[in-house]
Structures are given as C-alpha cells and as structure tokens.
Amino acid sequence: MTSYGKFAYLYDQLMQDIPYEKWLEITARYKQKYQVRGSRLLDIACGTGELSCRFAMEDYDVTGIDLSEDMLAVAKEKSDAEGLKIPYFQQNMAELEGLGQFDLITIFCDSLNYLSNEQEVIKTFEGVASHLEDNGLFLFDVHSEYKMEEIFKNQTFTYIEDDICYIWNCFEGEYPFSVEHELTFFVKDNQLKERYERVEEFHFQRTYSINQYKKWLEQTGFEALHILGDLEDKAVTGHTERILFIAKKK
Structure with missing residues (x-):
C-alpha cells in the first residue's frame, strides 16, 4: 500500500x-x-x-x-x-x-x-x-474502471501557482484497471524566494x-x-x- x-x-x-x-x-x-x-x-x-x-x-x-x-x-x-x-x-x-x-x-x-x-x-x-x-x-x-482506463491511463496533469507546481504522470499498471502515478512537485522555499524544492512521490492505485x-x-x-x-x-x-x-x- x-x-x-x-x-x-x-x-x-x-x-x-x-x-x-x-x-x-x-x-x-x-x-x-x-x-x-x-x-x-x-x-x-x-x-x-x-x-x-x-x-x-x-x-x-x-x-x-x-x-x-x-x-x-x-x-x-x-x-x-x-x-x-x-x-x-x-x-x-x-x-x-x-x-x-x-x-x-x-x-x-x-x-x-x-x-x-x-x-x-x-x-x-x-x-x-x-x-x-x-x-x-x-x-x-x-x-x-472507466476512470482508470479513460481519464488516468497514459495522461499527464499539471498545476502551476506562484509558490507550488506539479507534473503528474499516469502510467498503465501491471494489473487490469491499475495505474501508477508519478508526481513531481516544485515548492517555493519560504526563506530563499527564488529557490524551489523538488519533491517526488510515487503512488499505485487499482480498482x-x-x-x-x-x-x-x-x-x-x-x-x-x-x-x-x-x-x-x-x-x-x-x-x-x-x-x-x-x-x-x-
């Protein structure tokens, strides 16, 4: 999990x-x-x-x-x-x-x-x-099943704001109706205003x-x-x- x-x-x-x-x-x-x-x-x-x-x-x-x-x-x-x-x-x-x-x-x-x-x-x-x-x-x-196959699979989503943005890639999983989510975030450092921290997360979902x-x-x-x-x-x-x-x- x-x-x-x-x-x-x-x-x-x-x-x-x-x-x-x-x-x-x-x-x-x-x-x-x-x-x-x-x-x-x-x-x-x-x-x-x-x-x-x-x-x-x-x-x-x-x-x-x-x-x-x-x-x-x-x-x-x-x-x-x-x-x-x-x-x-x-x-x-x-x-x-x-x-x-x-x-x-x-x-x-x-x-x-x-x-x-x-x-x-x-x-x-x-x-x-x-x-x-x-x-x-x-x-x-x-x-x-529809959302996994038609909304998520092989799609890329993005979010852009001044202090945070992300790139969210969705790949077809190993099992039927499963998806692997690869998320990369860029979060502005509150002290160093021009610097962004990169955060990566990987998630798996199956229905x-x-x-x-x-x-x-x-x-x-x-x-x-x-x-x-x-x-x-x-x-x-x-x-x-x-x-x-x-x-x-x-």
Missing part, C-alpha cells in the same frame, strides 16, 4: 476541490434512513484529518486512522487547533485491530484503491466487519468491477444497500468516475 510522505504537507493546498460536503451529506442521510442511532465513526485513511474534523463538528464521535505518520501529524495539528479531541492511530487498513466498535465506518476519497491486491481488499472488509456494530453502515468510494466489490462485501458479512454514481443519487453509467457503496453489516 502507498504511504504519503512529504506530499502530506502539500495535500490540503492542492486538493481544495475534494467533495467533503458530499461525503458528510451522504453519511448523514443514510444514517438517518437506516436509523443508525449511535454516532461512533471510524474514518479509515483519514489523511490530513479534514473530513474527520468536519464529522466531529457535526457531533460524530470520530476516530481516525491512516498509514502515513506525516498525514496523521497534520491531522492532529488541525484537530488540536479546532479544539477537537479526535484520537488518531497509525494503522494499515488491511490490518485493523484493537480500535473498538463503531456505528459507522468510512473509507472515502478512493483510498481503498491504494490496496495492491484482492486479498488486501478482502482483509480490509473483514477488519471493517469486526469493528462495526450489527446493522452498522460501511460507506466507501472507489474509482471506476475492480462493481460485481467484484459486491461479491467481497457479501463474502465478509455485508449487504450492499446502494451503489451511487459520482456521489449523486443516480445509477452508475459507463462514464461514471467515482462509485460509492453503502453497505450494512448483516
């Missing part, structure tokens, strides 16, 4: 278009729809804690986990600044243990796609099941068919309740980029 390094400290600046409010709204709506009474929420792959903090501000009892020590350092600084008492733990999502029981568990922002193989996805679902109360909800989103995700959910004790296209109340189409699953523990 990929772990963010220096990118952790650039993440919020570069990812300002992330749909945090959509995830909040969907979680609240389906929590009410399925009458989930408790508000204990495990935010898996919490990253810089932006969504964890927003959940906490909406009166969820939040715990965050992430593989990256750097991401967690940013998350703790952020929640402390907001006066939020959110416990964070460094764990691999495929090796969840000792976190207690939760009413809701989320893996948002296509974080599940960073798992390198099928067995890791299954182990993640098993770990989620073991930490979720009966009738609790599990919500996660993934990249579609699977909807039927495969449903099969693994059923295999690990879940019922897939809803499958949403692009975080909207609409069916998945051949051009959907992000697929969101809402599942209930049986």
Whole structure:
C-alpha cells in the first residue's frame, strides 16, 4: 500500500476541490434512513484529518486512522487547533485491530484503491466487519474502471501557482484497471524566494468491477444497500468516475 510522505504537507493546498460536503451529506442521510442511532465513526485513511474534523463538528464521535505518520501529524495539528479531541492511530487498513466498535465506518476519497491486491481488499472488509456494530453502515468510494482506463491511463496533469507546481504522470499498471502515478512537485522555499524544492512521490492505485466489490462485501458479512454514481443519487453509467457503496453489516 502507498504511504504519503512529504506530499502530506502539500495535500490540503492542492486538493481544495475534494467533495467533503458530499461525503458528510451522504453519511448523514443514510444514517438517518437506516436509523443508525449511535454516532461512533471510524474514518479509515483519514489523511490530513479534514473530513474527520468536519464529522466531529457535526457531533460524530470520530476516530481516525491512516498509514502515513506525516498525514496523521497534520491531522492532529488541525484537530488540536479546532479544539477537537479526535484520537488518531497509525494503522494499515488491511490490518485493523484493537480500535473498538463503531456505528459507522468510512473509507472515502478512493483510498481503498491504494490496496495492491484482492486479498488486501478482502482483509480490509473483514477488519471493517469486526469493528462495526450489527446493522452498522460501511460507506466507501472507489474509482471506476472507466476512470482508470479513460481519464488516468497514459495522461499527464499539471498545476502551476506562484509558490507550488506539479507534473503528474499516469502510467498503465501491471494489473487490469491499475495505474501508477508519478508526481513531481516544485515548492517555493519560504526563506530563499527564488529557490524551489523538488519533491517526488510515487503512488499505485487499482480498482475492480462493481460485481467484484459486491461479491467481497457479501463474502465478509455485508449487504450492499446502494451503489451511487459520482456521489449523486443516480445509477452508475459507463462514464461514471467515482462509485460509492453503502453497505450494512448483516
């Protein structure tokens, strides 16, 4: 699984278009729809804690986990600044243990796609099941096969601002519907105004068919309740980029 390094400290600046409010709204709506009474929420792959903090501000009892020590350092600084008492733990999502029981568990922002193989996805679902109360909800989103093949593969993306820019190259991965991301950042040195630091990151993502995700959910004790296209109340189409699953523990 990929772990963010220096990118952790650039993440919020570069990812300002992330749909945090959509995830909040969907979680609240389906929590009410399925009458989930408790508000204990495990935010898996919490990253810089932006969504964890927003959940906490909406009166969820939040715990965050992430593989990256750097991401967690940013998350703790952020929640402390907001006066939020959110416990964070460094764990691999495929090796969840000792976190207690939760009413809701989320893996948002296509974080599940960073798992390198099928067995890791299954182990993640098993770990989620073991930490979720009966009738609790599990919500996660993934990249579609269409996005991996038509949006990412063999494409280059760029971002240019005065203090930071990047070149993001995407290459076809070794496995079906997998992509290797090669990112090069140039970040202005705050003390030496004309100097830029070069930062390189390499990330791998892989996705699977909807039927495969449903099969693994059923295999690990879940019922897939809803499958949403692009975080909207609409069916998945051949051009959907992000697929969101809402599942209930049986």
